[in-house]
Amino acid sequence: MLFYSFFKSLVGKDVVVELKNDLSICGALHSVDQYLNIKLTDISVTDPEKYPHMLSVKNCFIRGSVVRYVQLPADEVDTQLLQDAARKEAMQQKQ
């Protein structure tokens, strides 16, 4: 649940999602679920000429398994807290 919690805190922020098919989508993170499926609103493709079919798309739903990267705003992330959360998760798993 760690990354679900993490992405929840980023809801509303602008992110760039790079998919495994090399498509990069920039948009505002609308929601996320436990599979890390992502919904973006107001999207724009970084290279519109290459993907003209995306011109008219405003919102999209991305299945979590096709995501390669998610580029986040650095100031919205608390790395220390993330590390702590990871430690807690590890402790929980051990028990």
Next chain:
Amino acid sequence: MFRFQSLDEDCTLEEEDTGLVEEEDEIDQFNDDTFGAGAIDDDWQEEHKRLAGLDKRDGPGAELGLEVGGMGGESDLGRGEDSSSTHLLSSAGHLPLPSILPSLKFASSSSGLAPPDMEDRGRGGDLAESLARLILEADPAIAGVGAAERPSPSRSSLSTLQGLDRPRVLPQPPSIPHATQPHQHSHHPQHQLPPGPSASSLPPGPPSSSLLSYQQQQHLMRRGTAPMAQMNSHSIWESSMGFGPVSLTPGLVTHMEDSPLMSIIKEVGLPKRPPQGRIDEGRDLSERVPPPRSSSPVIGSPPVRAVPIGTPPKQPMSHALNHQIHHPTAVHVRAPVQHRFPPPFPERVSPNTLLNIANSPLCRGPFPPGVGPVLSQIQRAQLLNSQVAGFPRGGPGPPLLPGCGGGFRPFFGGPPPPLGHRMGPPPHGHLNHTPPIRHNTTHLHPQHRRMLTQRMQNQGGDRCRTIGDRRSRDPYSNLMTQKEKEWVTKIQMMQLQSTDPYLDDYYYQNYYEKMEKRQERERDSSKKEHTTKLITPQVAKVEHTYRPVQFAGSLGKLTVSSVNNPRKMIDAVVTTRTDDEEKREKQVWNKRRQILYTVEKMYSLLLEVQDFEKRFVQAPEEDREALLEQQKTNTMQLCNSLREKEWDDRVSDEKCVMIMSVRKGKRLISRLLPLLPSPQAAAVVMAISRNIPAIAKKDKQDQVLCWLMEPVSAVIQSMSSSALTDLLQELQGSEGQLVTVLHNKFGVTLLYLILSEGERMQSSDPNCQLMDDNRWTELVFSVTRELLSVPSSSLSPPLFTPTNLLSLFSRYVDRQRLELLQDKLQITSLSR
């Protein structure tokens, strides 16, 4: 394939229950109810035996007598509950009936063979007649087929048949193998009964027996046979349960109709029975059924639901319509309100239960008036054809669910796009309403929600128009009813039910708490908003341990798995290596890994200590003592880890340096310092200052020493004057150390801090001990000397310059030097 008692064998009463064991190879494909609702594991062998065994008795009266005796309805046999018995018998099962007929006829024709108890009843040839009449009257299907062939049985014998047939009631699919037996039987005595009904004269339509779902039948069977006097005189068409002491609630009747099993039967009809060959007659009496269970039959399966968890909701189109039109709600994000949740449910809730909860948000339709109704298929197709694809952003979606318990933290930030907006006539009136509303089933932190609404409001204005256009052309609306959407949502939310939201959602909750604190600090205290807390619903932790079923006296355990208790395949035992082994292994690793390992261990302790307060507040009274104890132990351990050896009181330099050489370690120390007792903390700071050159060197790459500034300054401010002097001395250390210190940002800042603190002490407290010995003065002198001699370029700028440095220096140095210092260090009188 089936074995029966031979006609010639003497069947005793005791064996009647244990006699027949099935060599049933066919797997019951139709009963694969993996969602648990039907996964009542009962001993099918036993059941089958009871149900089918009665038919197989070819011994005429003997069988009947046995059956009757077994049923225990002896006293009732004589009663002529005609109407009820008629109905009951017909409801009991059409399939076995034809086969009973022959055996009954046996009874009638060979009454001489009847055992004494049969004679007592004085059945004679009446049984067959009454049976046939019953069949004729009750079931038109059978009546139509073999009407002429059956003699009319007498009424009184019907009651016996009821007793016979009641336990044999089975739904079609599971009973097919069983049911085929009676038919085979029917072949058996065929030669003796020319007019007997053929095996194929089965009612193709849904017999009322099959109306009962499997589990209901099981209920009946488990209860065993009840005295017939308790039979109710319901007509079969009203209630198929009419024939027994009602342990089945009337509610089940309605559920029956929902049962997918039944619907399947209704649609498909009964599957055809393969014609069976002649059955073997020999019955192996040595094969016995296992004794009744020694443990509870329902293992880890959820309580029986007539509607299994996986069923989608029904389609009450008219209801949906009414819902939407008559119960409009404008659901919008309000100012954050502290939600009050009902106490957690004792167990996880299924989607259907969640839907049925009395809380209103789900019952109401979410859409404002004017939104179109759910369209029929044709309408949808038309819409799709005529419209352009596209969906609005953040249209009204599933309403908030504050009232629903069973902690779910759903993920849907809003409805999935196709849900967006239900369209009938395009609601132009909506163009000028509020900006796209974010309807959530997520429990957002109030702070988060505030941010989101602000954001949306900022962006909402320009988007209104475009969204209105988009809305008018949404082709994907009305594809799902509201109930369906909610059902899907609930299923997903079930997976998010959490027994410990603090742990599961650690990052999110803490992040927003920190943000709030930060904002409070930044804002002036005049605008005081009290910190809003996120309250997450919680599901109580229920331990479901799998206990494999075991029969008394049998070897091994039976594994019956359902979706809720999957089979335990492996006995996995967690073996943690002892510390000795760990130490040995550690020696093999390289140093850095060792350090990291130590740091991580300390971190886990640290996190526990930091969480202490939160847990303390939440813990009940009796646990608090234990918590306190644990807190002390943890702190102790942390301190010990900094020491060289356990019994040594001093903080180990080596260890500190080791830890500080790693970036993680520096962070750790910075978080640890506030938690340590002050002598320890002071010792740590001293160790740091003693070893600044080494530490600084290691930090060249990371440049993160400055993290330590804040906790260190806190420590310094709490130090005594002598300690402070010592510290300054340590900092200066051996020859040339100060130079290195001055080269390093952290060092410079530390130095300034120390000096500033000394100054503060002197100025605030006249009889401060700082001046008691000359050490302080001397140290300051040397510092100033160094400061002046060091070239400006190599002097690194500090993180911050304390304001009272000037006054400090003015005490000790003459004017000229003071000015020089001022220039060099760029401390001006303004910075006071």
